[in-house]
Amino acid sequence: MNIKSQKDFFSGLMFMCVGVAFAWGASSYNIGNGARMGPGYFPLVLGVLLSVLGVVITFKALVVETVDGDKIGSFTWKPLVFIIAANLVFGAAIGGLPSIGLPPMGLIVGIVALTFISSNAGDEFNFKEVSILAFILAVMSYAAFILLLKLQFPVWPAFLTA
Amino acid sequence: MELFDNLALGFGVAFTLQNLMYAFIGCLLGTLIGVLPGIGPLATIAMLLPATYALPPVAALIMLAGIYYGAQYGGSTTAILVNLPGESSSVVTVIDGYQMARQGRAGPALAAAGLGSFFAGCVGTLILAAFAAPLTELAFKFGPAEYFSLMILGLVGAVVLASGSLIKAIAMIVLGLLLGMVGTDVNSGVARFSLDIAELTDGIGFIVIAMGVFGYGEIISNLSKHESEREVFVANVTGLWPTKEDFRNMIPAVLRGTILGSLLGILPGGGAVMAAFAAYTLEKKTKLRPGEVPFGKGNIRGVAAPESANNAGAQTSFIPLLTLGIPPNAVMALMVGAMTIHNIQPGPQVMTSNPELFWGLIASMWIGNLMLIILNLPLIGMWIKLLSVPYRWLYPSIVLFCAIGVYSTNNTTFDIWMVGIFGFIGYIFIKLGTEPAPLLLGFILGPMMEEYLRRALLLSRGDWSVFVTRPLSASLLAAAVVLLAVVLMPSVKSKREEAFVED
Numbered sequence: 222m223n224i225k226s227q228k229d230f231f232s233g234l235m236f237m238c239v240g241v242a243f244a245w246g247a248s249s250y251n252i253g254n255g256a257r258m259g260p261g262y263f264p265l266v267l268g269v270l271l272s273v274l275g276v277v278i279t280f281k282a283l284v285v286e287t288v289d290g291d292k293i294g295s296f297t298w299k300p301l302v303f304i305i306a307a308n309l310v311f312g313a314a315i316g317g318l319p320s321i322g323l324p325p326m327g328l329i330v331g332i333v334a335l336t337f338i339s340s341n342a343g344d345e346f347n348f349k350e351v352s353i354l355a356f357i358l359a360v361m362s363y364a365a366f367i368l369l370l371k372l373q374f375p376v377w378p379a380f381l382t383a
Numbered sequence: 384m385e386l387f388d389n390l391a392l393g394f395g396v397a398f399t400l401q402n403l404m405y406a407f408i409g410c411l412l413g414t415l416i417g418v419l420p421g422i423g424p425l426a427t428i429a430m431l432l433p434a435t436y437a438l439p440p441v442a443a444l445i446m447l448a449g450i451y452y453g454a455q456y457g458g459s460t461t462a463i464l465v466n467l468p469g470e471s472s473s474v475v476t477v478i479d480g481y482q483m484a485r486q487g488r489a490g491p492a493l494a495a496a497g498l499g500s501f502f503a504g505c506v507g508t509l510i511l512a513a514f515a516a517p518l519t520e521l522a523f524k525f526g527p528a529e530y531f532s533l534m535i536l537g538l539v540g541a542v543v544l545a546s547g548s549l550i551k552a553i554a555m556i557v558l559g560l561l562l563g564m565v566g567t568d569v570n571s572g573v574a575r576f577s578l579d580i581a582e583l584t585d586g587i588g589f590i591v592i593a594m595g596v597f598g599y600g601e602i603i604s605n606l607s608k609h610e611s612e613r614e615v616f617v618a619n620v621t622g623l624w625p626t627k628e629d630f631r632n633m634i635p636a637v638l639r640g641t642i643l644g645s646l647l648g649i650l651p652g653g654g655a656v657m658a659a660f661a662a663y664t665l666e667k668k669t670k671l672r673p674g675e676v677p678f679g680k681g682n683i684r685g686v687a688a689p690e691s692a693n694n695a696g697a698q699t700s701f702i703p704l705l706t707l708g709i710p711p712n713a714v715m716a717l718m719v720g721a722m723t724i725h726n727i728q729p730g731p732q733v734m735t736s737n738p739e740l741f742w743g744l745i746a747s748m749w750i751g752n753l754m755l756i757i758l759n760l761p762l763i764g765m766w767i768k769l770l771s772v773p774y775r776w777l778y779p780s781i782v783l784f785c786a787i788g789v790y791s792t793n794n795t796t797f798d799i800w801m802v803g804i805f806g807f808i809g810y811i812f813i814k815l816g817t818e819p820a821p822l823l824l825g826f827i828l829g830p831m832m833e834e835y836l837r838r839a840l841l842l843s844r845g846d847w848s849v850f851v852t853r854p855l856s857a858s859l860l861a862a863a864v865v866l867l868a869v870v871l872m873p874s875v876k877s878k879r880e881e882a883f884v885e886d
Contacts, residue, residue, distance in 0.1 A: 229548070232815040236554045243561045246576055250568075256845030260568040260575055263833040267561050274554040281550070293814050297607030301810055304603050304782060305803045311786045312799030332783060339779040342606050354776050358783055366787060373794055 226282040226291035233279030237272050244268025303342035311335040315375065324379040328367070332359045390512055393742030397750055402445050405438065406747055409446035410754040413453020414762075416784075418461055424454035425597065425823075428717045429590045430788040440725035441740050445747040447721055451714060452504070452751045455697060456759060459496045459690055464489055475663040479678060479685030486681055491625035493763050495633055495683050496690040497756050503641040503691035504752030507698025510645050512745050515706055515734065525707065527838035528849050532859035533709060534832050539863040542821060549871070552821045559822035562587060563829020570837065582797040589720065590789055592826060595802040596819045598785040600809020602778050625683065632675060633687040636666055640688035644695030649702050658696030659689035698748060704729055705741065716827040 224230045244265055253259030282291075314331030317324045336355035340346055367376060396402070409431075416427045431450050435443040463480035476496065483492040525533070542552045565576045566586025577583035625633065643665060644658035666688045667678050676682045703709050708730030710716035722729050727737065734741045789802045812819050843849035851857045 228814075228816040229551070232551060232554075232817050235811075235815065236558065239558060239561070243564070243576070250573055250575060251571070254845060255840050255847065256843075258570075258837050258840065260571045260573040263836065264561060264564045264575065267557055267564070271554060271557045271561065274550060274557060278548075278550055278554065291816070296814070297603070300603045300606035301807065304599055304606075305806055307779075307782055308599065308786050308799060308803045308806065311783070312790070312796045312803075315790055315799070316796030331786075335783055335786065336779045339782045340775065342603075343775045343778070345775065350776075351779075354779060358780060362783070362787065366791070374791070 224282060225285055226287045227293050228291040229278055229282035231293065233275045233277075233282055235275070236278060237275030240268045240271030240273075240275055242268075244272065300342040304339055307335045307339035307342075310338055317379065325375045327375045327377045327379070328362065329359050329376060330378060332362055386513055389738075389742050390746065392739060393512075393744075393746030396441060396739045396743030397445065397746040402442055402743075402747065403750065405442045405446040406449045406750045407754050407758075409449020410453040410751055410758055413450035413455075414457040414460075414755070414758060415453075417454030417457025424451050424458065424714050425593060425717065427454035427457075428714060428721075429593050430784055432590070432717065432721055433788070433791045435721065436724065440722075440727060441743050443721065443725055444718075444740070444744050445751075447718060448744060448748050449751045449754065451697070451718075452694075452748075452755050453758075455694070456497070456500060456755050459500075460493060460759075460763075463492045463496065463686065475659050475689045476686055478663070479680075479682050482681035483683065483686065488681065490763065491629055491683060492686050494625055494760060495629065495687040497759050499633065499637040499640065499687040499691035500694035501752050501756045502637055503644060503695035504698055504755075505749065506641050507645055507648070507695040508745060508749040508752070510699055511702055511748070512742075514649075515702060515741075515745070524855060526853070526856075527835040527842065528853050528856040529859065530707075530709070531832060531835040531839055532850055532856040532863070533707070534828050534835070536859050536863040536866070537709065538821075538824065538828065539866050542867070548816075551817050555817055555819070555822040556825035559825025559827075560829040560832065562592070562822070563826045564833070569830075569834070582795065586830075587801065587826075588789075588793065588798055589716070589823075589827065591798050591801045592805055593823060594785045594789050595805025596809035596812065596822070598781060599802065599806025600813055600819070602781060603806065603810045604813045605774070606778065629683050632672065632682075632684050636684035636688040637691045639665055639669075640691035641695045644692030645699045647692075648696030648699030658692040662688040662692035694752075701744075701748070705733060705744070706730075708733075710827060716824075 245268070247261040247264035247268055250261030250264075251259030252261045252265060254262075311331045311334065313323065314326040314334055315328065317326070333355045336358055337351055340351045340354070363376070367374060397406070412431055412434075413424075413427055416430065417424060428447060428450055432447070435446050438446065459476050459480070462476040463484055480492045480496070483489060538556050542549060542556065563586075565583060567574050567577075567584050574584040640658075640662040643662045647658040647661060663685060666682075666684045671677065678685050700715060704715045704718060708719070708728070710719050719729050727733060727740065785802065786799060789798045790796065809819060812822075839849055840847070849856070850860060
């Protein structure tokens with residue numbers, strides 16, 4: 222059997238899996254009945270509903286003809302990895318990672334790291350340009366978020382301020 | 384007249400120097416961020432929400448209203464100048480607005496959008512002031528069953544507006560409802576689906592999902608296109624003001640757009656997007672004057688009508704929020720969040736318990752509109768410069784603002800890890816052609832729906848027929864069924880797909 226719409230086929234599968242997972246999880250809580258619903262009642266109903274929708278979508282993807290097969294296309298890993306990584310490194314810089322003994326490095330270090338890592342996601346990477354961008358962003362963020370909005374951030378590395 | 388007494392009270396509250404300033408700052412920030420491609424009112428409010436925590440409640444809401452209008456207008460600016468709809472409601476503005484910009488008539492297009500929005504905003508404010516009270520009366524007749532049915536109607540409305548496959552949109556709503564279930568159940572105290580992670584017992588943060596799925600997901604998918612495909616076009620803006628001929632074409636279009644927008648904005652789930660779309664369709668149906676440019680080739684009516692409609696709709700969409708406490712769309716849901724942070728429970732009681740807040744907010748909406756026009760007409764030249772910032776500088780900044788915004792809401796790095804996960808999920812959604820907007824609405828309504836369903840069935844002792852035997856509830860459900868049936872009708876279905884091809 223041919224897959225007529227790749228996008229629909231896989232999104233259907235995704236809905237099915239998530240639906241089943243939620244329904245299965247819900248069944249471990251008290252279900253109750255209509256008049257006295259337990260914590261599992263509503264999620265169970267929704268989980269089953271989502272799985273059914275997933276089945277219908279997958280079925281349609283196998284039957285209904287589309288023009289070009291609705292290809293998903295290849296995953297572009299480069300932007301995906303660099304954007305997510307930039308975000309995670311920024312988080313680590315702000316909060317530190319106690320599990321590996323990394324102290325909080327603060328906002329400024331975080332901004333510089335985020336800018337450099339995320340800039341790798343694009344087509345070109347120019348060290349000088351990115352440095353300037355990081356500098357501007359750091360100054361602007363400091364002025365806007367710390368001075369003006371007075372948000373509670375560790376600004377500098379913990380070992381310098383402590 | 385009570386209406387004028389109330390409005391006077393409102394303007395008394397809003398017309399303090401301090402509040403005017405917050406309205407101005409809100410508009411300015413909103414426009415500034417909203418004009419960035421890909422950042423709509425939703426992300427803008429999410430980002431700037433923490434900035435309003437420290438303000439007194441009235442000032443905070445006034446500023447948020449300013450941000451909302453600013454961001455919405457900023458979105459239209461991007462739509463006209465660079466062919467990028469910054470948000471879903473300016474999707475139709477792109478069609479004729481960008482054509483005008485290419486012909487060097489970006490000035491008149493931007494002015495038409497601004498003036499139309501201002502007029503629509505004034506009318507919307509009056510309607511809001513006049514009908515908020517009677518609608519509140521109605522709200523007191525609402526029991527749990529009615530609320531549940533109303534939410535069903537709202538969710539169906541969201542499905543209707545989603546582009547692409549209907550059934551996938553429904554599935555996304557259900558997925559959103561399920562994500563809303565994560566966290567501690569209010570009735571039993573059981574931590575549901577928390578995977579034994581302490582932070583998850585509070586549920587998943589709305590901002591985390593919004594930023595991850597909309598912000599990061601969008602950036603990643605943008606970057607995966609080749610540079611030439613996303614090239615930004617900056618035209619010479621010659622002459623700011625529309626000609627006499629333009630005005631003659633514009634005015635009836637603005638009037639029609641305003642009426643349509645005000646009506647559709649009140650419906651839950653409808654709001655600005657449907658208003659803009661309907662107004663454009665209506666304009667296309669009316670006859671062209673001799674010598675007028677056809678639609679799709681840079682007709683000024685194609686800009687004025689949808690822009691007025693979406694602003695009028697944005698205004699009246701405050702009605703369900705302020706009177707029923709039900710957010711008609713994701714932006715309003717954020718406003719609910721903001722209100723709760725300031726210890727205001729949105730709903731019919733706001734009007735009686737906090738009259739100065741209620742009427743002050745209404746007055747400040749008008750002020751927000753006024754600020755917009757003061758701010759934007761002279762600044763059009765500047766917005767264009769901001770837009771010429773290359774994407775390779777823009778996206779690291781957006782990633783940074785998202786990360787800072789997420790962290791600052793709860794001051795916890797856990798949210799940053801979560802937004803990373805949702806960024807990945809958002810990219811998958813885009814790849815699979817599933818739309819994230821319905822998911823967000825479902826996520827917001829999930830816990831509320833469960834609560835009202837529980838209460839309704841508790842009162843009826845488990846009898847499901849309560850939803851159809853109570854007249855109000857039955858008519859709401861009937862409206863939902865009719866709406867769904869209309870969309871499923873073959874003729875409308877093909878029209879709808881055609882209309883959303885731009886998306």
